[in-house]
Amino acid sequence: MMRMRLKVLPWLLWFVLSSFLLVACSSDTNKNNNTPADTTKPPEQTADTGKTPGNAGSKQVVVYFPTRDAMFLMPETRKVSAGQDPVRSSMEMLIVGPESRELEAIVPQGTVLRNITIKDHVAYVDFSNAIIKKNPGGSTTELLLVGAIANTLTEFPDISGVRILVEGKQVETLTGHADLTGVLGRSEEMIKKHK
């Protein structure tokens, strides 16, 4: 028995060591390959995403909506109550629409957020097919919608890009204009610049 243990022990230790090495290496390469260069926004556009504002247990998120003239997207800072997932909540707020009267809702009425997952800094956001069926159409609506989803989600430091799914399947376009193949990044150009 003793001899057995003596024989096995070194191998066991090597096994432990090599697995530790493997884990250390792979986690390290993951870090290098997948960490986005920085999803942080230029200072004039940052809002304190996902940060606890000291007093309450609530968090703040930033949701983007189109201006009434459908020219730009503008951020709206909203509170998420404690215990709720800020990422999911931000998409649900996008669906419900803005608080400001200067802004418009952009997700078609009746759309349901089916699921949202994050993998390798890409958010996979899955909507019900009302996002297509109830969509008013037009390039302007489609680009504002896609931009609002991408900008709202990339406010979170861990999310650098977005893929849109409808009824569980990745879509190539919503209403036949936009090219939604590939990961969609943040759209700075669509954001109305403050003076």
Add this chain to the structure above:
Amino acid sequence: MQKREVQHSVNSLGKEKVLLRHILTICFLLISILCIQGAGITSPVQAAGKSGSPEMTNVRWAVSKDAATGVAKLRLVFDVSGPVQVSSSVSESPSPRLTIDVKGAGRGSVPDTLDFDGNFINKVSVVGKTEDTSTLLVDIPTVLGDGDYRVFTLRNDPAANRPYRIVIDINKPVPPVVYHFTPGLEDKVIVLDPGHGGSDPGAIGLTGTYEKTITLSVAGKVKKLLEKAGAQVIMTRQDDCDVAWRNATDVAELSARTSVANNNKADIFISIHTNAFTNRTVGGAAVYYSAKSMYDSLLAQSLDSALTQNSKFADRGIYRGNLYVTKNTLMPAALIEMAFISNPNEEKLLCSPAVQQQIAQNIVNGLDRFFTEAARLGGN
């Protein structure tokens, strides 16, 4: 028997030695791994903290595609151990270069040169000047306009474990493609793409007007005018049908349209649409393009200027758009949103044959203007 026992004890003694050696090696390896890991992640920051002079500690980059405009952007980030100030300028000669002066950080542990593939950047040189000033020389393939790059700094955020940062955003430059266009519409091959059709009605107006009907009608009028001017016109669809096949996948349908242009080696591709938005007071004409070459924006600009002539519709201007058909055509292309079918007043106008005829004439004038300008740029 005795001999064997002695033999055994010697053996086990040897095994214990081997085991001890194994354990020592493992301990040594573990310690060195911890050292390497520590050095890679924390030591430069610590070193900077100790020496007191702030410096750059890391550099990283990533490419992303703007969801709405489709413009690819490279973001280059330098981590710094303290707050910094930056100022930037672009120079043309001897070769295009973006120069960034950094006040508040030396070169530190960042490599002095970084080579890139030339899509956004050719090379970055990091020149440490004094202990706490340095210069970043970013060699770029073509001169950047004001809107094509941004340099800014970000504060540290200890809660999120983020250091002070210098951020450089560079848009992918427009490829330097040269076409040899002649002025005039004669013998030009123009592909017209009436938006939507068949199983896809497109946007629907308040009184039930289908986008696919308006786009087909206007495209037919443009075709007649262009043919009168001597151009060869190919339509992606002649009637109310899907271009690929009924209920084809979205990309199959869109690529069937771009294939018509690509297979026929068209000079220009024009997709004709009507716009829509939830706020029914929104109206006006807009032209979308993808900057595959400088000719795409020229085409969009020419069309947009022409569309405002004798027009009942406001001008919303030209936009870069992340749109399938303008991206995937091999020639200069534009997608025209003639007006908002969701706006009741514009829906009514869009149904008028006289208004449609005016829009068609404006599109033809815009194309003519494009070929005149494009020929001037360096055609034959």
